[in-house]
Amino acid sequence: MSSTIIGGRPKGAVLNNSNRRPRPSQAEAETAVRTLIEWAGDDPDREGLVDTPNRVVRAYKEFFAGYYEDPVAMLATTFEETAHYDEMIVMRDIRLESHCEHHMVPILGKAHIGYLPSGRVVGISKLARVVEVFAKRMQIQETLTAQIADTIHQVLKPRGIGVIIEAAHQCMTTRGVRKPGVSMVTSRMLGLFRDDPTTRQEFLSNIGSPRNSIENAHFNPK
Numbered sequence: 001m002s003s004t005i006i007g008g009r010p011k012g013a014v015l016n017n018s019n020r021r022p023r024p025s026q027a028e029a030e031t032a033v034r035t036l037i038e039w040a041g042d043d044p045d046r047e048g049l050v051d052t053p054n055r056v057v058r059a060y061k062e063f064f065a066g067y068y069e070d071p072v073a074m075l076a077t078t079f080e081e082t083a084h085y086d087e088m089i090v091m092r093d094i095r096l097e098s099h100c101e102h103h104m105v106p107i108l109g110k111a112h113i114g115y116l117p118s119g120r121v122v123g124i125s126k127l128a129r130v131v132e133v134f135a136k137r138m139q140i141q142e143t144l145t146a147q148i149a150d151t152i153h154q155v156l157k158p159r160g161i162g163v164i165i166e167a168a169h170q171c172m173t174t175r176g177v178r179k180p181g182v183s184m185v186t187s188r189m190l191g192l193f194r195d196d197p198t199t200r201q202e203f204l205s206n207i208g209s210p211r212n213s214i215e216n217a218h219f220n221p222k
């Protein structure tokens with residue numbers, strides 16, 4: 001496959017700092033938060049809110065730290081060559097905290113990653129870091145899922161990879177249609193995970209529930 005992140009990059013994907021506009025200053029960002037407080041109907045000068053713009057801006061720095069890291073470079077410097085291990089590697093229940101790009105409110109859930117190495121493996125903490133770097137950006141779940149799979153595929157060149165994310169979107173649970181308890185499942189299967197039903201089934205068995213919904217999910221073939 002051709003991957004992907006560079007050529008067929010999903011809309012909205014940003015790999016690193018290049019081609020981005022200059023950032024506003026911290027003071028400008030704090031002024032914007034102050035405006036939102038006033039717009040919401042409160043007094044930004046009252047005691048409890050005086051430091052809020054600064055706190056919000058610092059929180060945003062953490063929430064969106066992923067724009068300043070390049071997951072391809074990060075993975076590329078840490079993989080290990082190993083010709084000996086060629087069974088499926090699965091990491092499940094990776095905690096996922098992101099923000100939806102439509103409302104900038106939390107998307108909370110878990111990611112599951114499986115791949116069939118062909119000579120290259122990475123430590124499981126690195127897989128979790130790839131999830132984190134892409135999650136700490138403004139996202140939609142479909143793009144996030146594809147970016148994680150494509151990046152690992154691009155760097156490790158495995159025989160196959162599968163990424164499944166199940167997450168709840170606060171823009172659905174706390175506003176709008178208000179559907180608490182609803183989670184969304186997205187997946188990206190490449191190589192043998194896409195082409196070989198036995199491999200895909202092994203992956204799904206390894207991660208356990210929610211198998212039925214995953215089996216029926218749309219697999220986003222490239």
Ligand SMILES: [Zn+2]
Nearest residue numbers: 100102103171
């Ligand atoms: Zn949203």
